[in-house]
Amino acid sequence: MDKNVINRLWAVMLIKFPTTWESAFFKSPFKPDGNLTNVAIEWDFQLSGLTTDEIKSGIDALVTRTEKRFPPNAMEFKALCIGEEWENVADAIFDRLHTGNSYEWENQLAFNCWAKWSFEYQTSDKNHLPKLIQRHIRIIDRDSMIPLPDYTQPAIEKPPEPTKSEREKQEIKKRFFAAMSVALVNMGKLYPEKFVRLMNCGRGWEIVQDFINRGYKIPDKVKKDEHSTEVFQTMFGSVKRTYLKAVTNYLAEVMA
Known part of the structure; x- marks a missing residue:
């Protein structure tokens, strides 16, 4: 100045x-x-x-x-x-920055400024905000402003409970991950080279990570049965055949 x-x-x-x-x-x-x-x-x-x-x-x-x-x-x-217009717009934007998404807009000009430039308001130094808001008020196209949100709309209904088939799919996933966790542990012990090759070619690492991310745990019964190599082989037969079959079933029954 x-x-x-x-x-x-x-x-x-x-x-x-x-x-x-x-x-x-x-x-x-x-x-x-x-x-x-x-x-x-x-x-x-x-x-x-x-x-x-x-x-x-x-x-x-x-x-x-x-x-x-x-x-x-x-x-x-x-x-x-x-003027009062700028003051009202600035007050609304400062309130929105303070209260977050719970803020209900009442000033249409402020709402449209926020819709266009919210990132600038959120990342700018607070001392620069008044000048920034003032500039935006001057350049905004008032003829194309969008209306205020309708806060009288009913709340979103609670999503419906999973159907039986969806619950069955969840159980399939749990059983599959429980069985595969046992198979993978033993594969690593008995067939280390095959284990690496199978994991690399059959989405093995992704499935294990998915198992971990979902927080699935191995059922106690399976934990007890996997201690014996003989029991493992009778439970799962050929490691390769069982592993690939499990992956195929998983993709067919759950991911379809």
Whole structure:
């Protein structure tokens, strides 16, 4: 913002708030070396995107603050410059950032700004948000804004319980994973080379990972029976044949 503009703004504020302005923001916006003071830098940052007419509108709007003894801060004055519309939009967006998805939109302009630029609002520094929102209000196409969400719609009904066939599929999965966990353990012990080849060619690693991800456990009965190599071979026959058959059944019965 031009230094002459900020100097005139200070002069106006000193007239309107002869005691409180100086105590809050000092008598001059400049240091002895001619540079802006720290508080003036904040005002310069907040108002840098405004036109001279908008700043004049903000000064004129100070008449609405006659009941307030203290002058506005930079962000409050910026809201006066831009008008009530900007203030309402900014309030709605700040509320949405604070409350998350539970927020129910009431301001259509704010809702459309959020729909288009929510990522920017969520990732920008909070000090930059007012300027960002102001720019978006200026460029948004108001003729193509989408309507507010209808919060009167009934809640989504609870999904239906699984049908019998779905429950049966879940049981098939559990039995398959339980049996395969035993087979894979023993395959690794008895046929280490075949084990690696079979695992690589038959989705073995994916199935084991799926087993782990689902949290399935080996039934106690199977745990007891797998200790004996002889029992293992009678339970599963040929390791390769049993493994590939189990995979085929799994794909046919469950993944279809």
